[in-house]
Amino acid sequence: MDKIAFINDKSFLIRDGETILQFVRRNFGHDFVPTLCDAPNLDPFGACRVCSVDVALVQGGPAKAQASCHTPVVANSYIYTDSARIKRLRKNIIELVLTDHPLDCLTCEVNNNCELQTVAAKVGVRDVRYPEGKNHLDRKKI
Numbered sequence: 001m002d003k004i005a006f007i008n009d010k011s012f013l014i015r016d017g018e019t020i021l022q023f024v025r026r027n028f029g030h031d032f033v034p035t036l037c038d039a040p041n042l043d044p045f046g047a048c049r050v051c052s053v054d055v056a057l058v059q060g061g062p063a064k065a066q067a068s069c070h071t072p073v074v075a076n077s078y079i080y081t082d083s084a085r086i087k088r089l090r091k092n093i094i095e096l097v098l099t100d101h102p103l104d105c106l107t108c109e110v111n112n113n114c115e116l117q118t119v120a121a122k123v124g125v126r127d128v129r130y131p132e133g134k135n136h137l138d139r140k141k142i
C-alpha cells in the first residue's frame with residue numbers, strides 16, 4: 001500500500017528509506033530547503049541544522065524541528081518547510097556561523113561562488129551581529 005506524507009499541507013507519495021530532505025527535493029526541487037553541511041559524497045550527519053523543518057503528527061499540530069537531511073520521512077506526518085519559527089532558526093544558525101567566519105568576502109577567492117554567502121542570502125542574513133560596542137575590526141585583533 002502506498003504511503004504518503006504532507007509537505008506544507010499537500011500530500012505526496014513516500015519512497016522507502018527516503019529522508020525528509022530527499023522527499024522535499026524530489027517534489028519541490030533541490031534548493032527548496034537550504035542546507036549547509038549536506039554533501040553528496042558524505043553520509044548526512046545533521047551537523048549544521050540549516051535544513052531544519054517543522055514536523056507535526058497532525059495537520060497544523062504541535063511541531064518539532066527536525067534536521068531534514070538525516071531524518072526519515074514518517075508516513076502521514078506533516079512537514080512544514082517555511083514556518084516563521086523555522087525561518088528564524090535558520091537565520092540564527094547562519095548568524096552564529098558568521099560570528100566565527102572571516103569577513104573578507106571582497107578579497108576571498110570564492111566570493112560570489114560561496115555556499116555560505118548563498119545560504120546567508122537565502123535565509124535573509126544581511127548583516128553580521130556583533131556584541132554591543134564591537135565591530136569587525138575588534139574581531140581581527142583577537
Ligand code: FES
Pocket residue numbers: 034035036037038045046047048049050051052067068069070
Ligand atoms: S544540511 Fe546540515 S544538518 Fe542538514
